[in-house]
Structure formats: C-alpha cells, structure tokens
Amino acid sequence: MSESAAGPVGTAQEHENGAATRRRPGRRPGTADTRGQILAAASKIFAEKGFDKATIRGIAREAEVDPALVHHYFESKEGVFVAAMRLPADPGQVVTRVLEGPRDRVGYRLVKEILTVTAEPAAREPILALMRTAMTNEQALTMIREFITRAILGRVMAVAGVPPMRMEAAFSQIFGMLMMRYIVRLEPLASADIDEVAELVGPSIQRYMTGD
Template identity: 50%
Template sequence: MTEATRPARGPGRRPGPGRRPGRSETRETILAQARELFAEKGYDGASLRAIARAADVDPALVHHFFGNKEGVFIEAMRFPVDPAVLLPRILAAPRDRLGETMVRVFLEVWSDPERRAPLLAMLRSAMTNERAAALLREFVTSALFGRVGEATDVPMLNAQAAAGQLIGLMIVRYVVRVEPIASAPEDELIALVAPTLQRYLG
C-alpha cells in the first residue's frame, strides 16, 4: 500500500505497542487523567491539551468525546459516591450521635484516594470556576446536607453550618495539609469535631 492510498489515521490514542484500547476505555482514561489534573491544578489551571497529554491521546479526541474543557469537567466531577447511599447510614444514627456519624462517614469517603480525587478537584475548582461552585452548592444544599436537615427537622442554616465545618476540615486535612490535622488519626479528629457538629444538628 502506498502512502497515497493508506487510510488516514483519525484522532485517537497515539500509536504504540500492544492492544489498541477501545472507545470506552479511552474515554475513561481521559476522565481519570482529567480528575487528577483538576484535583492538582483546579479548573483554570488544567488545560484541555494538558488533559490530552496526560491521557496520551490527541486533543481532537477529547473534543470529540466532551466538546470542550467544561464538558470534560462536568463528566469528571460526577459525585464519586451516591449521596443516597450515605443518607440512610447517617439517618440511622441516634440523634445524639448524628454529628459523630457525619464526621465518620465523611472521613471514610475522603480516605479513599479514588473517591478523594474528584472531591479535591471540585474544592480547588470551586474557588475560581462558577460551574464547580454550583456543583459544590448542589452537594451542600440539596444532595446530602439539605436532605439530612429535612429528615431530622434541623433548620437549613444549621445543616449548612455543619456542611461548612466538614468542608473546612477536609480542606485543611487534604488540600492545605496543615499538620497535625493532616496526619491525625481519624478517631482523634472525630472526637474533636463531632461535638461542634452535634451542637448544630442536635
């Protein structure tokens, strides 16, 4: 086959040894790399070209799958854990241990590196990007904390104050990494923070 008759290679993964990944696998690779970059640099600091480079694909393929960087961000930032799964566990706690249970559940979610990456990305990006801020607001007001407040007759102001306390703890522990909070045992943090949350929720 001559150069003139050889079919042109469309946008996709750069050629290399081994099995060529399928469409679904390539898409998930792009999303995984995007989550890491958004977590590290925030929305504004992660370019579409950098995402493509990290995923080892042509930028045209990222455009093909997601349209633009905001499209990648929306797909990559889907909640890594379903709030509907967390809610029954939180609400099953006795009322006088609601604060303790919320801290424990949050720390368990954040201690999983795979679930922590998109949460970190959302927190970093919310500081500079309205789309990320809207996703975080949705989580605070509707997806979890608002529903806890409704189910327990806790005023929305109190539920959001509890959310602020927990989000602040996660920023200090996982984003800014202030010691000794960053490396403190989870049980020690629960004992420290739970009474404050209980005051909001009790």
C-alpha cells in the same frame, strides 16, 4: 455470466449502503460505550446548566440516547452527577447511614463517614478537584452548591428536621476540615486517625445540627 450475476448483487448492496447512510439519525440503543457517552454528556450539561437546571432528558438528548438508558445506568440525576464527577460515594447513601443511629451521635457519624469515604487518595482526589475548581470558577461553584443543597443538606433537613442555617453551618465546618486535612495538610490534623478527628469535631457538628 459471473460478471452479469455479480452486477445486480453489487448494485443491491450499493443501494442498501446508500440507504443506510441516508437513514435519519435517531436515539442510539445501548452499546458498550453508552455509559461513557452519557457521562460525557452529563459533564457538559452539568457544567453549562448547573445541577438544578440539568435534566435526565437533557443529558439523554446530548448523549443521543433514550432517557430510559440514563435511568438504567444511573437511576437518578444524583446518580449521574456522582458518576460524572467521580465522587467516591453516593451522598444519599452516606446520609442514610448517618441518620440510622442514635440522634446524639449524628455529628460523630457524619464526620467519620466523610473522612472514611475520602481516606484513599484516589477516592478523595475528585472531591478535592471540585473544591479547588469551585474557588475560581463561578459555574463550578453554582453546580456544586446546588448539588450539596439538594442531595445532602436538603435530605438531612427533611429527615432530621435540622434548620437550614444550622445545617449550612455544620457543613461549612466539615468543608473547612477537609481543606485543612487534605489541601493545606495542616499537622497534626492531616495525619490524625479518623476516629480521633471524628470524636474531636463530631460534638461541634452535633451542636450545629441538633443543639445538643
């Protein structure tokens, strides 16, 4: 009697399990690892398509989640990029802080902000890794160039009215400063105090950006 009672139950469970395995796959809801899935997908999409051609929908499709979840965790494509590349700060927030103060100290504040967010080895290593990769990998170079152009240079040019050539010249000097300080480790620049470097390099950046 117990066997016959158990039989229909077992059959029902088998049907239910079979239906589950046959259920058509769809976009996964948020889970404990959703953020990690999105970041893995974003890294792949950015590497393949670059920053400009990557989209929130494309990243969501690769991660098999709803695009709303990408917005929920990262707000924007820039936010996804910052997290996927493990950058130590959101460039948009850095630019906002740089542009908040007096115009005649923009160069100083820009240098100081960049040196401050890269002060800790663990924070700057992802940036240095990207810089090294960009020197030998065309796809990485394109991705980084597009991100810098949209997220940093474009934002400063729009808010401060800096011409493209001036902004790019300023950024190239900052890039060189980071190379000499953290990769080549040229002394005494490598161990100099942040304020000291900002006071030294800032006026040159200021001249590039504003002509002052």
